[in-house]
Amino acid sequence: MEMLISVVIACLIAVLPKLYMKLIIGVCKSNADLSGKTAIVTGANTGLGYATALCFARRHARVILACQNAEKAEKAVMKIQKTTGNQNITYKVIDTSDLASVRKFAQQIIQEEKHLEILVNNAGIAGPFRRHTTKKNMELTMATNYFGHFLLTNLLLDLLKKSSPSRIINVSSSVHRWIKLDLSDLMLKNFYNMHKAYASSKLAMVLFTKELSKRLKDQGVSVYSVEPGTVRTDFFNKFPPVMSEIFRVIGVFYFRSPEEGAQTAVHCAVADDVIGLSGHHFAECAIMEDCAQAKDAGIAKKLWEQSEQICGLNEN
Numbered sequence: 001m002e003m004l005i006s007v008v009i010a011c012l013i014a015v016l017p018k019l020y021m022k023l024i025i026g027v028c029k030s031n032a033d034l035s036g037k038t039a040i041v042t043g044a045n046t047g048l049g050y051a052t053a054l055c056f057a058r059r060h061a062r063v064i065l066a067c068q069n070a071e072k073a074e075k076a077v078m079k080i081q082k083t084t085g086n087q088n089i090t091y092k093v094i095d096t097s098d099l100a101s102v103r104k105f106a107q108q109i110i111q112e113e114k115h116l117e118i119l120v121n122n123a124g125i126a127g128p129f130r131r132h133t134t135k136k137n138m139e140l141t142m143a144t145n146y147f148g149h150f151l152l153t154n155l156l157l158d159l160l161k162k163s164s165p166s167r168i169i170n171v172s173s174s175v176h177r178w179i180k181l182d183l184s185d186l187m188l189k190n191f192y193n194m195h196k197a198y199a200s201s202k203l204a205m206v207l208f209t210k211e212l213s214k215r216l217k218d219q220g221v222s223v224y225s226v227e228p229g230t231v232r233t234d235f236f237n238k239f240p241p242v243m244s245e246i247f248r249v250i251g252v253f254y255f256r257s258p259e260e261g262a263q264t265a266v267h268c269a270v271a272d273d274v275i276g277l278s279g280h281h282f283a284e285c286a287i288m289e290d291c292a293q294a295k296d297a298g299i300a301k302k303l304w305e306q307s308e309q310i311c312g313l314n315e316n
C-alpha cells in the first residue's frame, strides 16, 4: 500500500506541474499567413529562436536565421525546410556581441533584401560567472543581449519603415523586474555578478522598446518587448555545471518547451490585436504591467543616448 501511495505521489509531482503549465501558457490564436513577408530572427539555430523561426516558416514567411555559427545555422535551415516544406529559409552569420559583425550583417541585408516585415531580437546568453569583455572592451552579456540588437535594429530601421506595417520584437525576461539599471556603469565595471549582467541587459531591452516606440510613432513600425517564461533550452547549459544539472532536472517537470515559450514573440509578430499597442511589454500573449524603471521615460531616453554613443550610431 505504501508503495502504491509513493508511486501515485511521484506521478502527481511529475504530471501536475505540466497540467498547470498547460493552463497558464499563452497561445497565439492568430492564424495570420506571412506569405510574401520576410522575417529575421537572431539566435535562431536553437531554442526559442529556432521555435520562432519554425512558426514563421509554417506561416509561409521568408525567414532569415541570424546565427553566430554557420554550420549550426545551416543544419537549422535544413531542418526547418524539411519540417515545414517551406524552402524560402536561409541564414546569415552575425555575432551580436561584435558591433563590426552586426554592421556587416545589416549591410548584407540592406543590399540583398527588398523588404523586411519582422525583426525578432532573440539571441542571448546568461551572464557568465565572471565578467568577460569583448574585443571592444564591452561587457559580454550587455553587448550580446542588448547593444548588438540596439545597433542592428537602428541599421535596419529604414528597411523596416519602407516595408511598413512592420514589427520589431525584443526578447526580454521576467528578471528585468528584479534590477535597477545603473546608467553610470552600463559595462558593469564597478560591480559584476551574472544575475546583474543578465537582468540589466533584459531591462535595457524593455527600455529600448519604450524609447524606440516613441521615436517610431506614426511611421508604421511597431515594437514590443516579450518574456517567454522559463523554457527548456541550451540557455541553462552555460551555467556552472552543478547549477546547469539542477536546472536540467527541474526543467523536465517545470519548464515549458521552446514552442510554448515562443508563443508570445510569435503573437506580437503576427496577431492583429497587438496593433496600436507598440511599446508595451507582453507575456503569455497579453500585455503586462510595467515595472517602475520601465515606466521612467527619462531613463529610457538616457539609455538611448548612451547606446547611440557606445555603438557609434551617428558616426555613419
Ligand SMILES: NC(=O)c1ccc[n+]([C@@H]2O[C@H](COP(=O)([O-])OP(=O)(O)OC[C@H]3O[C@@H](n4cnc5c(N)ncnc54)[C@H](O)[C@@H]3O)[C@@H](O)[C@H]2O)c1
Binding pocket: 042, 043, 044, 045, 046, 047, 048, 049, 066, 067, 068, 069, 094, 095, 096, 097, 098, 122, 123, 124, 125, 126, 144, 145, 171, 172, 173, 174, 227, 228, 229, 230, 231, 232, 233, 234, 235, 236
Ligand atoms: N530559456 C529561458 O528560460 C529564457 C527565459 C527568458 C528569456 N530567455 C531569452 O530567450 C532568448 C533565447 O534564449 P534560449 O532560451 O533559446 O537560449 P539558447 O541558448 O537555446 O539560444 C540562444 C541563441 O542565441 C545565440 N547567441 C548567443 N550568443 C550570440 C552571439 N554573440 N551572436 C549571435 N547569436 C548568439 C545562440 O547561438 C543561440 O542560437 C535569449 O535572449 C534569452 O535571454 C530565455
